[in-house]
Amino acid sequence: MYDSSDLRKGLKIQIDGEPYIITEFQFSKPGKGQALYRCKLKNMITGYTMDRTYRSGDKFEPANLEEVHMQYLYKDSEGYHFMNMETYDQVTLTEEQMGEAKNFLLDNMEVDVLFFKGTPIDISLPTFVELKVVEALPGVKGDTATGATKPVTLETGYKLQVPLFVEEGDILKVDTRTGEYVERVNKK
Amino acid sequence: MQPADFKECDLLEVINKRDLLYRIIRAFFHEEGFLEVQSPLLVEEIAPEENINYFSVVDENKKAVGKLITSPELYLKRIISKIKGIKGIFQISSVFRADEISDLHLKEFCLLEWYSIGENYNDLMDECERLIISCARAFNLFDAEGKPYLYYKGEKIDLTPPFIRLKIKDAFIKYAGWEPNGEPNSFKFDLDLVSKVEPNLPKNRPVFLYDWPSSMASLSKIKKDDPNYSERVELYIAGIELSNGFSELRDPLEQEKRFKKEIEKIKQKGRCPPSLPKKFLADLKDMPQCAGMALGIDRLLMLLMDKNSIHQVSLTG
Numbered sequence A: 001m002y003d004s005s006d007l008r009k010g011l012k013i014q015i016d017g018e019p020y021i022i023t024e025f026q027f028s029k030p031g032k033g034q035a036l037y038r039c040k041l042k043n044m045i046t047g048y049t050m051d052r053t054y055r056s057g058d059k060f061e062p063a064n065l066e067e068v069h070m071q072y073l074y075k076d077s078e079g080y081h082f083m084n085m086e087t088y089d090q091v092t093l094t095e096e097q098m099g100e101a102k103n104f105l106l107d108n109m110e111v112d113v114l115f116f117k118g119t120p121i122d123i124s125l126p127t128f129v130e131l132k133v134v135e136a137l138p139g140v141k142g143d144t145a146t147g148a149t150k151p152v153t154l155e156t157g158y159k160l161q162v163p164l165f166v167e168e169g170d171i172l173k174v175d176t177r178t179g180e181y182v183e184r185v186n187k188k
Numbered sequence B: 001m002q003p004a005d006f007k008e009c010d011l012l013e014v015i016n017k018r019d020l021l022y023r024i025i026r027a028f029f030h031e032e033g034f035l036e037v038q039s040p041l042l043v044e045e046i047a048p049e050e051n052i053n054y055f056s057v058v059d060e061n062k063k064a065v066g067k068l069i070t071s072p073e074l075y076l077k078r079i080i081s082k083i084k085g086i087k088g089i090f091q092i093s094s095v096f097r098a099d100e101i102s103d104l105h106l107k108e109f110c111l112l113e114w115y116s117i118g119e120n121y122n123d124l125m126d127e128c129e130r131l132i133i134s135c136a137r138a139f140n141l142f143d144a145e146g147k148p149y150l151y152y153k154g155e156k157i158d159l160t161p162p163f164i165r166l167k168i169k170d171a172f173i174k175y176a177g178w179e180p181n182g183e184p185n186s187f188k189f190d191l192d193l194v195s196k197v198e199p200n201l202p203k204n205r206p207v208f209l210y211d212w213p214s215s216m217a218s219l220s221k222i223k224k225d226d227p228n229y230s231e232r233v234e235l236y237i238a239g240i241e242l243s244n245g246f247s248e249l250r251d252p253l254e255q256e257k258r259f260k261k262e263i264e265k266i267k268q269k270g271r272c273p274p275s276l277p278k279k280f281l282a283d284l285k286d287m288p289q290c291a292g293m294a295l296g297i298d299r300l301l302m303l304l305m306d307k308n309s310i311h312q313v314s315l316t317g
Helices: A095-104 B011-031 B073-082 B121-138 B168-175 B186-200 B252-268 B278-284 B297-304
Strands: A012-015 A018-028 A036-043 A049-055 A059-062 A066-076 A079-084 A090-093 A110-116 A119-124 A128-136 A149-154 A159-163 A170-175 A180-187 B034-036 B056-058 B064-068 B088-096 B108-117 B149-152 B155-158 B164-167 B207-213 B226-237 B240-247 B290-296
Touching (some): A036 B186, A079 A095, A090 A119, A095 A119, A149 A170, B011 B034, B011 B297, B073 B088, B073 B108, B108 B297, B121 B207, B121 B226, B121 B240, B121 B297, B164 B168, B252 B278, B290 B297
Parallel strands (some): B034 B088, B164 B207
Antiparallel strands (some): A018 A036, A066 A079, A079 A090, A110 A119, A128 A170, B088 B108, B108 B290, B149 B155, B226 B240, B240 B290
């Protein structure tokens, strides 16, 4: 069981028998008022989103999900294919089910596939992934001003804003929760 | 979250700026004729308040030794009930509230609390304006013409007095579309306060929200012309609640009645209420007319230093 104080972005809870993930979370507490836990929740099966506000002492069931460690194989018209490395069973997730996760997926990457009642519904990525820059405009020489950024494309096709010193061929650490650049790891 | 990892703050900068802020506040109140006091933090009596959770303290043998103050209010009021001939008192100290943690909340936070003898909540608003402006000047926050400003998250906040003064009733009508008359549903009130009123308050100037529903001001004097509302005021800067004050309630019988109501509400939630603060109630009959304000020092410092989180300016957790 979870308590209101466990609520945070990314937590998966069960509501009316279905799994939901908290996509936005805000704690509010007026000085003399009550603690309010405001959540935006996404149904992990239907994608339906809703707002809910909880109070101190509210209790929650964890979402009844099974995590299976699997390897990403390839993508085709049906979707994204994963393989259980022990049983060699294969499952497929649609583009919609993958959501933002598809931006960080490389062939042979090992991830956790989440099953609800035997059906795969989502994947759980590592918090940080390291990906190679395949396209970058050259930075302006000598420009070291902090805060200045430029767009680059990663090997997964994902585009993001990075500091000006990043070049084609660099390996970047990316936060999969926010999709943002963390640091340059090294040059390939 | 554990305090004192010092990970989120630039330690030297925070210590320097806190030191400056404490000096400004002390100079301000000494100038106004107030005395600084240190009332106890580990106490026997705390005010029963429905929405403020406290810490109980035990010794090494698990024997109960008291509670940590959630505010110095009761002891400061007892002090001014017993001494005469002073303008007012103030305290700067840690206070402790259980179950509060966010970018704007610390379990242990620094509170400035002051009591002005013979005054009411209108005077508190004036004092608050002068104090905030003194702090801004000390932090070099004024423009070429000498006007005090605050720069917070890219917004320029004009501190020229008077700050905006808005009745909570009018703020609710304007931003939430309803009037919190009588004893409003506290869940609906709090939710609309944080989701509709606070985010829509003017950002370019500080705002006093005043005359709160009496059911949300258990230590405050009720308005003579409308008992639904009390002489309570809160200061907001950049939509952030910074301070709370009252024209203080001085009637021991009325105060006891309200404390008992709070105790009942705490019991209904299945939590353990503090006992009725009898020593405080016994002293209250001698308390002169006064007004008191509590102001969050960590939040003020966060605003003055233009930081996103209270954890970047505090060494407590």
